Amino acid sequence: MANQEHLDILKQGTETWNQWRKEHTHIQPDLKDADLIGNYLPGANFSGADLSFADLSEAHLGGANFSNALLTETVLSGAYLNNANLSGASLRRAYLNRAYLSGANLSEADLSEANLARATLVETDLDTIPIVVYW
Numbered sequence: 001m002a003n004q005e006h007l008d009i010l011k012q013g014t015e016t017w018n019q020w021r022k023e024h025t026h027i028q029p030d031l032k033d034a035d036l037i038g039n040y041l042p043g044a045n046f047s048g049a050d051l052s053f054a055d056l057s058e059a060h061l062g063g064a065n066f067s068n069a070l071l072t073e074t075v076l077s078g079a080y081l082n083n084a085n086l087s088g089a090s091l092r093r094a095y096l097n098r099a100y101l102s103g104a105n106l107s108e109a110d111l112s113e114a115n116l117a118r119a120t121l122v123e124t125d126l127d128t129i130p131i132v133v134y135w
Contacts, residue, residue, distance in 0.1 A: 029046070032052050034055070035054075039056070039059045048068050051066075059079045065085045068087075068089060078100075082101070083104060091109055097116065100120045101120055
């Protein structure tokens with residue numbers, strides 16, 4: 001279950017969230033199981049955050065930073081992740097079907113058993129992905 005304080009800060013928008021992250025660099029945000037369907041959070045800093053089992057379907061996350069984040073079994077179906085940084089993120093068993101990943105950085109991300117059916121991967125950096133991706 002997500003930390004309610006973290007969720008409340010995130011729901012105030014990207015600017016407030018990113019400022020809180022700058023002021024609390026020692027905190028790993030806990031957003032497990034969060035319902036963030038359709039949220040508008042472009043450029044949000046989720047670096048190192050735990051978003052396992054969260055639902056970000058149809059969320060607008062263009063340019064967001066998910067580097068080294070935990071996104072295990074996270075639902076990102078139809079999410080807009082254009083130019084997002086997902087380098088080193090754990091996307092094991094994540095649902096990325098119909099996700100827009102144009103220009104995203106997925107280098108060294110773990111996509112084991114991830115569902116990428118009908119995902120848009122134009123100019124996506126898939127360099128050094130250490131697993132086999134099933135389409």
